[in-house]
Amino acid sequence: MKEVIAIVRMNMMNQTKKALTEAGVDAFFAHEATGRGKGFVNPQVLAGAEEGYEEAASLLGEKGKLYPKRVITIVVDDDFVDTVVDTIVTTNKTGKPGDGKIFVLPIKNAVRVRTGDAGMKAIS
Numbered sequence: 001m002k003e004v005i006a007i008v009r010m011n012m013m014n015q016t017k018k019a020l021t022e023a024g025v026d027a028f029f030a031h032e033a034t035g036r037g038k039g040f041v042n043p044q045v046l047a048g049a050e051e052g053y054e055e056a057a058s059l060l061g062e063k064g065k066l067y068p069k070r071v072i073t074i075v076v077d078d079d080f081v082d083t084v085v086d087t088i089v090t091t092n093k094t095g096k097p098g099d100g101k102i103f104v105l106p107i108k109n110a111v112r113v114r115t116g117d118a119g120m121k122a123i124s
Contacts, residue, residue: 001107001120002081006072006088007033008100013070019091020074023083027123028074034066037097067098075107075123 008016013030020028048055076084085102092100112122 001075001110001123002078003105003107004072004074004076004081004084004088005103005105006074006092006100007035007069007102008072008088008092009098010068010070012092012100016070016072016088016091019087020072020084023087024080025074025076025084025087028072030070030072033069033071035069036066037101069100075110077120 006016010032017030072088074084081104085104088100088102109118110120110122111118
């Protein structure tokens with residue numbers, strides 16, 4: 001089993017949800033988050049702002065802003081990871097900064113509380 005964590009733009013959530021459903025993803029979690037990629041901020045300016053230099057803080061302007069995002073978490077069988085990742089990338093790729101990130105992590109086990117089912121049986 002693998003956990004796929006995707007960070008996408010807020011305005012892409014409905015398209016992503018529909019694409020995942022069409023790809024066969026029946027269950028996932030989504031929650032609101034804010035953040036920014038490091039590509040938006042000059043590290044020297046950020047370091048200066050963190051040290052308390054007002055000039056550096058003023059230079060951050062909009063580039064220091066945290067942007068609204070959605071975080072989607074999906075647990076799937078190993079064989080289905082590529083389909084999930086490809087679906088998310090295809091749906092969210094605009095070619096502009098801020099399109100998002102996808103992380104894939106191993107899951108050792110899952111247990112359905114109601115029945116005690118474990119492993120793939122707990123997520124299917």
